[in-house]
Amino acid sequence: MCTSFMQELLTATHNFTTGTGNTFKAALYEATATYNAATTAYSTSGEVTGTNYVAGGVTVTNGTSPLSTNTSSTAGVAYWTPSASLVYTNVTLTTAFDAVLIYNSSASNKAVSVHTFGSQTVTAGTFTLTMPVNATTTGLLRLSTT
Amino acid sequence: MALVTTTKGEMDESLLEKKEGFVDNDNEYTTWVEYWHEGELVHRSAHVALKKAVGLSAVAASF
Numbered sequence: 001m002c003t004s005f006m007q008e009l010l011t012a013t014h015n016f017t018t019g020t021g022n023t024f025k026a027a028l029y030e031a032t033a034t035y036n037a038a039t040t041a042y043s044t045s046g047e048v049t050g051t052n053y054v055a056g057g058v059t060v061t062n063g064t065s066p067l068s069t070n071t072s073s074t075a076g077v078a079y080w081t082p083s084a085s086l087v088y089t090n091v092t093l094t095t096a097f098d099a100v101l102i103y104n105s106s107a108s109n110k111a112v113s114v115h116t117f118g119s120q121t122v123t124a125g126t127f128t129l130t131m132p133v134n135a136t137t138t139g140l141l142r143l144s145t146t
Numbered sequence: 147m148a149l150v151t152t153t154k155g156e157m158d159e160s161l162l163e164k165k166e167g168f169v170d171n172d173n174e175y176t177t178w179v180e181y182w183h184e185g186e187l188v189h190r191s192a193h194v195a196l197k198k199a200v201g202l203s204a205v206a207a208s209f
Contacts, residue, residue, distance in 0.1 A: 121192075141200060
């Protein structure tokens with residue numbers, strides 16, 4: 001989770017409400033690029049390029065607003081997960097990539113989170129990134145108190 | 147007859163050499179498929195299933 005995102009939660013910068021909230025996007029980054037918790041916003045620097053890949057990536061499907069549950073009288077968790085896989089269809093990305101940045105395209109492209117995986121290339125094919133189960137322990141974004 | 151999208155257009159799968167693999171670790175479960183034609187990679191797709199959440203743990207001050 002990007003550190004700037006945590007600050008921005010306290011200033012109501014991001015709205016994950018389904019339908020009326022912000023639009024979030026997902027961009028892929030080459031393995032040589034440095035994207036991590038210190039990332040503050042989307043950038044084209046280090047972003048993959050190739051046939052049928054549009055700079056900025058794909059729009060994240062947000063079919064379920066954030067949920068929360070109390071695990072005790074003093075602890076709980078709030079969580080959110082995109083409701084569909086991120087799919088980059090019929091692309092050719094010959095330079096190895098290993099990260100996806102989720103960012104808020106409604107709020108000056110501010111960064112939300114960076115997720116890494118083993119390096120991949122795609123040739124005249126499809127790259128699919130499937131999300132974990134949207135639950136208290138597995139939601140893609142989790143805010144918890146203990 | 148199954149057709150595969152390749153760098154050379156749609157090709158009959160029977161004309162291609164197929165290679166598949168997977169990676170399974172704490173972070174992801176990834177599968178990939180490649181099609182080769184006369185020693186040339188003409189198609190590669192990958193499917194990454196993320197396993198891990200990214201989390202923020204918060205502690206509220208008590209008085």
